[in-house]
Amino acid sequence: MRILQFCRRSFLLVAAILVYQQSEAQSIALTVDAGKPGAPIQSTMWGIFFEDINFAADGGIYAELVKNRSFEFDEPLMGWEDASQGGAKGAVLITNESATRPANPRYAHIAWNAEQGLYTLINEGFKGMGIRKDIRYNFSVWARTPNEAVKLKIELLNANGTAIGGTTLSVAGNDWKKYTASFTATATEAKAKLRITFEGKGAVDADMISLFPNDTWKNRPGGLRADLVQWLADLKPGFIRFPGGCIVEGRDLTNRYQWKKTVGNVEDRELIINRWNTEFKHRSAPDYFQSFGLGFFEYFQLAEDIGAEPLPIINCGMACQFNSSEVVPLDQLDPYLQDALDLIEFANGSTDTQWGKLRASMGHPAPFNMKMMGVGNEQWGEQYIDRLKVFTKVLKEKHPEIKLITSVGPFSGGELFDYLNPELRSMHVDFIDEHYYRAPEWFLKNANRYDKYDRSGPKIFAGEYAGHTERKVQPENKNNWESALAEAAFMTGLERNADIVYMASYAPLFAHVEGWQWTPDLIWFDNLRSFGTPNYYVQKLFSTNKGTNILSVTSANEALSGKNGLYASAVLDGTTKEVIIKVVNTNEKETAVDILVSGAKKASAAGILSVLKSAGAEDINTLDDPFHIKPVEQSISLKGKKLQTVLPAASVSVIRLKAL
Structure with missing residues (x-):
């Protein structure tokens, strides 16, 4: 039994040595010349x-949460819905004053009789309105009324039609004026709507009906x-x-x-x-x-x-x-x-x-x-x-x-x-x-x-x-x-x-x-x-x-642009005194590399490696899994001015090394 165990240990040791030697033989050498900074990299490089x-x-x-807030869409009431109930009567008349208001000619003349029931208009927003609990929302409207002051009730509704926050405001006077009101949402809702309820009996001209979150x-x-x-x-x-x-x-x-x-x-x-x-x-x-x-x-x-x-x-x-x-x-x-x-x-x-x-x-x-x-x-x-x-x-x-x-x-x-x-x-x-x-x-x-x-x-x-x-x-x-x-x-x-x-x-x-x-x-x-x-x-x-300057990065004296499935670039960050190396491994298997940083006065023994990778070519991020693919950082160590590392299959690696 002991002889058998020894033989097994010997076999595993030999196998390990062979694997090590094989990986060493297959390791790809990259040389980064940190001693000869090249052309400056523009501050506008990546935008x-x-x-x-x-x-x-x-x-x-x-x-903005209100769709068609100024009634200027080709269909002036697109996004708006009359949701009156209980016998309330009313109508919206779109007035066009292009001669005097060429940039924003339309506005809504709203007249109603809600002595019984409720006269309401609802705005659906853009695919609904995204509302967050405990966030304050700011409502505004440009309005005027030809008669007595009128009262408007402003509410947010969830997908079931239940109010999740609201307030009231009064419009008075026949001159255009901006009216504002704020309230806090009581629930979070991705598909909310805005409801405006017009109380009693009256008429109002309204334009630029708007709702914004406070946390812009x-x-x-x-x-x-x-x-x-x-x-x-x-x-x-x-x-x-x-x-x-x-x-x-x-x-x-x-x-x-x-x-x-x-x-x-x-x-x-x-x-x-x-x-x-x-x-x-x-x-x-x-x-x-x-x-x-x-x-x-x-x-x-x-x-x-x-x-x-x-x-x-x-x-x-x-x-x-x-x-x-x-x-x-x-x-x-x-x-x-x-x-x-x-x-x-x-x-x-x-x-x-x-x-x-x-x-x-x-x-x-x-x-x-x-x-x-x-x-x-x-x-x-x-x-x-x-x-x-x-x-x-x-x-x-x-x-x-x-x-x-x-x-x-x-x-x-x-x-x-x-x-x-x-x-x-x-x-x-x-x-x-x-x-x-x-x-x-x-x-x-x-x-x-x-x-x-x-x-x-x-x-x-x-x-x-x-x-x-x-x-x-x-x-x-x-x-x-x-x-x-x-x-x-x-x-x-x-x-x-x-x-x-x-x-x-x-x-x-x-x-x-x-x-x-x-x-x-x-x-x-x-x-x-x-x-x-x-x-x-x-x-x-x-x-x-x-970085601030281009650095040469080569393999066998050639720029690395697809050779052995690898793509690479390198820069010097003159501000932080770092060499930054980017290597893209497009191979389906991990690839061992030896990176020599030449020309550096003194390379730090420690660095940072950021790796972005995924197991499948069809992998994606989603709203429900937003960080399925994201960079992961780890510390790395140099031996002298050489870094030996293994690039994961189908990966992007960014290596930052101090080059004092």
Whole structure:
């Protein structure tokens, strides 16, 4: 028996030695040269792209709970319901005063007789209203009454129709006035509704009927939904691009984005239909409009709040070329050019100027210090080049300090790209904006896309990208681990080429789980909850580990861009004196690596390893399981200047090492 036990122990020992030797033989050597910091990494390297798609603004980050608050939808009473009972009589008459109120012409004239029963109007909100227990809610309405004072009862109802908080207010006088009232919710409800009960007998004119939670971002009245902004702040983005996207262009020029109509008093901002309202027949959203409560002032303010550079995109006289393809004649571009010049004044001008004064009146006397602007979104063809030349000439003459972002079309290659790319380079533009919505395999194969780009040419803005697991915009096109892993591999190539790639942003940013038009998206939410996708955590690993300078990372003297299934980039953080190494293992099995940090004066024996991984390519995060895939940190140790570690299968690893 003892001989048998000894033999077994000997066999296990030999097997262990063989496994160790095998793992040693298969270990892949990586060398990071910390002694030769390369090109600086721009503070704008990793940013965010915001567009009002998927109910991202109204019904999303803009915390207004009332849908169609100003009765300006194509169907003026969409979102509103007469829920009277007990014999009460009443009617709503929509009055249109476009001659005297062109920005907000409609209001509701409500007359009732509720001496018996209850005359009530209910607003359904955006897929319902997300209400939290013990949170205070602020109701407001612009109103007047031609007769005696009238009393309104304001209530929130849960999904069963039971009141979960409310208050009353009185309207008196025949002059328009803003009335306000607040109350605290007594229960949490994801599908609440707002009920207004009109007591007795009377009439009232009402407009801008509004309800906001008190706990908005930074507790600003009429502000933004705090949990959604926090997801953005946690990314520590270098820039925020706004307002889109195809939103900039509009399906036609009448419905293009006009920034001047989105600033000033909220009640004076002109609502328009959202271009994603009917873009996809299988995801039609007839109740999707833009109230512009989230307008250009709020975008600039948001950028400042989260420490990001503002990057507004302006219309260049072209509607969406996938839709109407309307263009403004070249000799009629002056209003569009003036909008661009006035935007610079609004963002940066003195309070003595017209638009700087407006900015100050909105609560921000100091300039927003805007440094860049996009001319057009995904425009293409000769018509874009012709208009871009006009914009470039005027803007560069009057504001040479503003860097201009230019479009190379909607695709990463092909006829449109091949025409625009040399044209833009011959114009010596500041930035070329490249977009890629492609399959995960494309991202893996193109991680070296910028390795041989002209270093003396324009800088690159990877303005919109996402791994699409399906070709169509449909539920099956998910934010799964396969897409996130491929994007991470591609991002190592962007970082490795940070001497010419100055900015990058995933797109789109937000999506309501019941109101989306486009998939995939970075952050998903319902009326109460939200979660970051695996793709979000990939973005966060890169953006919060940006560094200050590129470092060389090689294997067998070659950049690691797919060899042995590995992708890698490295940076130096000159502020913290750390070397940061990002390695993406796309293999189905774990991979042993030996990482040598050469050129460092003295590498610390301890470091931090952050790993993002998942067992299945189809794995996702959800509202009910929001952290199924998230980074996990652990301590690591070096032997001298070498780190020996094993990269998990299908993983993204970020290694931070002190290099004093």
